[in-house]
Amino acid sequence: MTSNQTDAQISTALSAVAARDAVREIFFVACGGSYAHMLPNQYIVEREAVAIVGHALNAAEFKACAPKRLGKSSIVIACSHSGTTPETVEAVKIARAAGALTISLTHDLGSPLDEASEYTVSYVHSPQTMSPVHSAAVLTRLTFGILEAREGNSKVPALTEALAKLPALVDKIAQDRKTDIAAFAEAHKRAPLIYTMASGANYGVAYSFAICILQEMQWINSAAIHAGEYFHGPFEITDFDVPFIQLIGLGPSRTMDERALAFAKKYSKCMTVLDAQELGLAALPDSVSEYLTPLVFSPFLRIYAEKLGASRGHPLTVRRYMWQMEY
Amino acid sequence: MTSNQTDAQISTALSAVAARDAVREIFFVACGGSYAHMLPNQYIVEREAVAIVGHALNAAEFKACAPKRLGKSSIVIACSHSGTTPETVEAVKIARAAGALTISLTHDLGSPLDEASEYTVSYVHSPQTMSPVHSAAVLTRLTFGILEAREGNSKVPALTEALAKLPALVDKIAQDRKTDIAAFAEAHKRAPLIYTMASGANYGVAYSFAICILQEMQWINSAAIHAGEYFHGPFEITDFDVPFIQLIGLGPSRTMDERALAFAKKYSKCMTVLDAQELGLAALPDSVSEYLTPLVFSPFLRIYAEKLGASRGHPLTVRRYMWQMEY
Numbered sequence: 092m093t094s095n096q097t098d099a100q101i102s103t104a105l106s107a108v109a110a111r112d113a114v115r116e117i118f119f120v121a122c123g124g125s126y127a128h129m130l131p132n133q134y135i136v137e138r139e140a141v142a143i144v145g146h147a148l149n150a151a152e153f154k155a156c157a158p159k160r161l162g163k164s165s166i167v168i169a170c171s172h173s174g175t176t177p178e179t180v181e182a183v184k185i186a187r188a189a190g191a192l193t194i195s196l197t198h199d200l201g202s203p204l205d206e207a208s209e210y211t212v213s214y215v216h217s218p219q220t221m222s223p224v225h226s227a228a229v230l231t232r233l234t235f236g237i238l239e240a241r242e243g244n245s246k247v248p249a250l251t252e253a254l255a256k257l258p259a260l261v262d263k264i265a266q267d268r269k270t271d272i273a274a275f276a277e278a279h280k281r282a283p284l285i286y287t288m289a290s291g292a293n294y295g296v297a298y299s300f301a302i303c304i305l306q307e308m309q310w311i312n313s314a315a316i317h318a319g320e321y322f323h324g325p326f327e328i329t330d331f332d333v334p335f336i337q338l339i340g341l342g343p344s345r346t347m348d349e350r351a352l353a354f355a356k357k358y359s360k361c362m363t364v365l366d367a368q369e370l371g372l373a374a375l376p377d378s379v380s381e382y383l384t385p386l387v388f389s390p391f392l393r394i395y396a397e398k399l400g401a402s403r404g405h406p407l408t409v410r411r412y413m414w415q416m417e418y
Numbered sequence: 419m420t421s422n423q424t425d426a427q428i429s430t431a432l433s434a435v436a437a438r439d440a441v442r443e444i445f446f447v448a449c450g451g452s453y454a455h456m457l458p459n460q461y462i463v464e465r466e467a468v469a470i471v472g473h474a475l476n477a478a479e480f481k482a483c484a485p486k487r488l489g490k491s492s493i494v495i496a497c498s499h500s501g502t503t504p505e506t507v508e509a510v511k512i513a514r515a516a517g518a519l520t521i522s523l524t525h526d527l528g529s530p531l532d533e534a535s536e537y538t539v540s541y542v543h544s545p546q547t548m549s550p551v552h553s554a555a556v557l558t559r560l561t562f563g564i565l566e567a568r569e570g571n572s573k574v575p576a577l578t579e580a581l582a583k584l585p586a587l588v589d590k591i592a593q594d595r596k597t598d599i600a601a602f603a604e605a606h607k608r609a610p611l612i613y614t615m616a617s618g619a620n621y622g623v624a625y626s627f628a629i630c631i632l633q634e635m636q637w638i639n640s641a642a643i644h645a646g647e648y649f650h651g652p653f654e655i656t657d658f659d660v661p662f663i664q665l666i667g668l669g670p671s672r673t674m675d676e677r678a679l680a681f682a683k684k685y686s687k688c689m690t691v692l693d694a695q696e697l698g699l700a701a702l703p704d705s706v707s708e709y710l711t712p713l714v715f716s717p718f719l720r721i722y723a724e725k726l727g728a729s730r731g732h733p734l735t736v737r738r739y740m741w742q743m744e745y
């Protein structure tokens with residue numbers, strides 16, 4: 092698969108979006124890590140849309156809810172890496188039968204998800220890097236593309252400019268922070284639990300790291316804490332020996348992150364803080380930099396995860412249940 | 419405060435809803451435990467509304483998002499027990515300035531939240547019981563009341579009938595399950611971590627128990643796992659000695675709960691399962707029973723929490739940071 096192919100697929104899907112009579116709502120539907128990728132897109136719609144509404148939903152929950160609003164003025168964006176996640180395939184079938192425009196992301200053209208969807212976009216999979224044709228970037232392009240096509244949102248050029256800078260930026264950060272990453276892995280190799288915390292566009296990255304990396308791939312207990320919720324319950328769990336990984340974003344949610352960090356670092360002696368500003372992300376175009384932070388944190392944290400797995404002698408590929416049995 | 423006062427306040431707010439030119443969206447805005455109470459209401463709108471959209475948002479996140487859609491056709495329902503949560507008060511001020519209809523729940527008439535809101539509903543606070551004038555029930559009445567006023571939803575009579583049965587039902591369940599509750603408290607008194615799991619209308623209860631009871635009031639590590647997400651990451655953390663509290667609901671999300679339970683109980687020997695069907699909730703009117711399950715699980719789990727706190731010598735009232743300092 093080439094970058095050209097992905098670009099052409101996005102462009103075809105967006106032409107269909109433009110040709111639609113009306114678009115009132117985007118449902119972002121997936122499971123697990125793919126669902127986590129949807130969360131920043133719901134946030135983008137929340138912040139940027141004039142009238143269109145965005146909802147990220149777990150695919151099984153989407154089926155259970157069966158929103159009555161689902162119909163010809165809905166767009167359903169689905170994602171499954173293998174294209175075989177049964178809940179996601181079923182959700183797309185339900186959506187398509189209801190008349191919604193269906194656009195799916197999958198790594199595998201020819202998969203059941205590809206076949207179920209009206210439009211499919213394939214992408215490059217390389218979790219420790221980022222580019223405009225990685226899945227998380229493709230989703231961001233689709234979201235802004237829809238807002239441009241339907242509401243005249245003018246940020247696509249800035250987004251394109253910023254995305255072009257990400258491959259080099261992510262590689263540079265990974266290179267510059269090698270010592271920090273190794274220190275993190277050593278310090279946490281016997282940790283039975285690590286919390287993650289973020290807000291705004293980055294909450295999905297914190298959620299993904301908690302459920303897909305720590306719980307799933309490392310069997311380390313975890314929970315993603317929304318920085319806006321921290322002071323309303325979770326902060327009481329903070330103690331000198333309770334480790335947190337906190338993401339500090341850009342844009343208006345940064346205030347929430349900073350407030351939580353100021354408290355957490357006073358009482359936990361095991362804070363790992365990744366700050367988008369310190370990582371140089373504020374140099375990206377202002378109008379979109381906030382939304383690009385998850386696209387940098389995501390591969391960067393994957394490198395942390397690899398190193399942690401190595402320190403623990405527990406590779407990220409190990410599973411005891413997933414793919415080992417029926418469930 | 420009497421039941422009559424709450425009823426009259428609800429009725430006044432719903433008259434204002436009916437008098438509105440248009441209602442396109444309900445934002446449910448709060449923090450922590452109050453935010454958790456909003457989640458089943460977002461689910462109700464998702465399932466029941468013909469055209470109205472529902473969004474539950476943490477109040478600080480609501481402020482950061484500043485949705486452009488917020489305006490005269492929006493309703494903002496906010497909740498803060500003390501009526502002093504600064505983020506929630508500010509969110510209501512923003513919403514009201516944008517022309518939205520604001521309805522707030524607070525225990526304290528005369529509080530800043532009451533003063534900031536156009537309409538206020540006060541409620542009875544007694545966490546181990548349930549009645550039509552408890553906060554969670556009031557929110558459900560408001561949500562269905564809005565759907566009735568704006569879209570002709572016909573479930574209010576069934577809801578009223580069901581809510582009237584809850585006080586006796588909750589008391590009976592608590593009485594019947596005394597032995598189970600005591601056994602849970604003894605078995606978990608040294609647990610460093612307890613996961614909660616649920617889906618659909620009950621996810622908010624699982625979330626609330628994780629962040630407000632376990633993390634905040636017991637300093638026990640926790641995370642709420644959505645049953646629909648369980649197989650896409652979190653299930654790999656399951657092991658014989660990892661405790662879960664799982665809520666099994668009614669309605670279409672029950673399938674998700676049952677699938678997760680079937681797996682979890684095979685590999686964890688510390689499952690605590692509260693099943694709405696076994697608790698007799700299926701006897702409530704069919705059309706609304708699904709939405710009433712959180713109103714039973716919530717006080718029932720509070721009794722579990724009290725007993726757990728007693729077994730651990732750590733009362734639910736203890737805090738180390740909350741109310742002890744500025745943050």
